[in-house]
Amino acid sequence: MLDESQMENAKSMSIIVTKGTLDWAYPPFILGTTAAAMDVEVTMFFTFYGLVLLKKDLNLGFSTLGNAAMEMPMMGGHMKMPNMVSMLPGAGSLAGTMMKNLMAKKGVASIEDLREAAVDLEIRLIACQMTLDLFEYSQDDMIEGIELGGAATYMENALKSDINLFI
Amino acid sequence: MADQTLNAEGLNCPLPILRAKKTLKGMSAGQVLAITATDPGSVADMAAFCNQTGNELLSSTNEGDVYTYEIKKA
Numbered sequence: 759m760l761d762e763s764q765m766e767n768a769k770s771m772s773i774i775v776t777k778g779t780l781d782w783a784y785p786p787f788i789l790g791t792t793a794a795a796m797d798v799e800v801t802m803f804f805t806f807y808g809l810v811l812l813k814k815d816l817n818l819g820f821s822t823l824g825n826a827a828m829e830m831p832m833m834g835g836h837m838k839m840p841n842m843v844s845m846l847p848g849a850g851s852l853a854g855t856m857m858k859n860l861m862a863k864k865g866v867a868s869i870e871d872l873r874e875a876a877v878d879l880e881i882r883l884i885a886c887q888m889t890l891d892l893f894e895y896s897q898d899d900m901i902e903g904i905e906l907g908g909a910a911t912y913m914e915n916a917l918k919s920d921i922n923l924f925i
Numbered sequence: 926m927a928d929q930t931l932n933a934e935g936l937n938c939p940l941p942i943l944r945a946k947k948t949l950k951g952m953s954a955g956q957v958l959a960i961t962a963t964d965p966g967s968v969a970d971m972a973a974f975c976n977q978t979g980n981e982l983l984s985s986t987n988e989g990d991v992y993t994y995e996i997k998k999a
Contacts, residue, residue: 792939795946796977865937865964875943 770799771921774912775808779820780854780869783811786925787872793921794879801919802876803912805886808925809893812885812900816870819854830856877903884911927959927995928952934963934991941967942974945996949980952998957983960994967992 771793775786786802794800804812811818822828823844829836843849861868867875876883883904890896890906897906905911916922931948933941941962948958960971968985971994975982983995 788939791943795939795942796974865935865940867937867940867943871940878947879943 768797768799769921770801770919771923772801772803772912772916772919773922774924775802775804775811776806776925778807778810778818780818780857781820781825782925783818783869784872786923787811787869787876788867789923790881791872791875791879794876794881798921799882800876800879801882801884801915803884803886803907803915805889809885809889809895811869811873812883812904813895814899814901816873817851818869819850820857821850822853830860873901877901882915926957928956929958931958931960933967934961936962937964938966938970942970945971945974946978949996949998954998956998958996958998960996962992962994963990965992967994971996 771790773786773790777783786808790800790802810816821844822839823841825839826841828839830839831837839853843853858868883901884907885897885900885904887906887908897904929948929952931944933944936944941960941964945958945960952958962971968987971985972982974980975996979999981997981999983997984993986993
């Protein structure tokens with residue numbers, strides 16, 4: 759733990775997490791956990807589709823639709839993911855499974871691992887109350903140790919943060 | 926001679942840093958942690974991590990695909 763003088767000098771960062779697909783879950787969790795490991799006070803504010811990243815059961819997939827630049831390594835080359843693929847039933851979870859396998863092979867952390875690290879590193883995880891109401895989630899659906907808050911909670915935090923990111 | 930060692934081989938960004946942080950947390954000031962990693966990105970990242978946290982990067986070396994670091998806890 760930091761002592762009082764360190765606390766005053768500590769840098770801080772806030773991240774608004776708005777997307778809950780497998781690919782978009784990485785940037786906020788990677789930056790958040792790394793910053794916390796570098797003694798930055800981190801607050802992550804989960805809103806709209808980002809809120810699912812706080813659910814106890816993560817079942818993340820993603821869509822190839824609209825990911826025009828997405829290429830996957832395949833047989834020594836790279837293959838573009840045609841948008842057509844995303845129309846097939848189950849394409850989202852299949853793409854998610856493929857991506858998770860690739861990540862495990864390359865030693866990339868799972869989102870579950872990074873989220874656990876976020877909790878260990880004492881990152882403040884704030885769920886947007888309005889989004890909970892809107893999508894009919896209760897706090898029981900979410901992992902332990904999160905806080906609830908709204909836009910004013912975020913603003914108070916953001917105004918005194920050195921870095922504010924919207925992802 | 927290191928007081929503790931950490932094998933971060935095969936792990937990709939940001940895991941070597943997160944594991945380093947976790948291991949350092951359980952050590953006392955002045956103790957030395959030796960880390961091995963295979964992520965080439967860890968060269969720049971381990972230096973940045975030490976710069977920011979005040980832990981001292983005693984050495985950063987590379988042999989083949991393995992990168993070795995020695996960090997003295999602040």
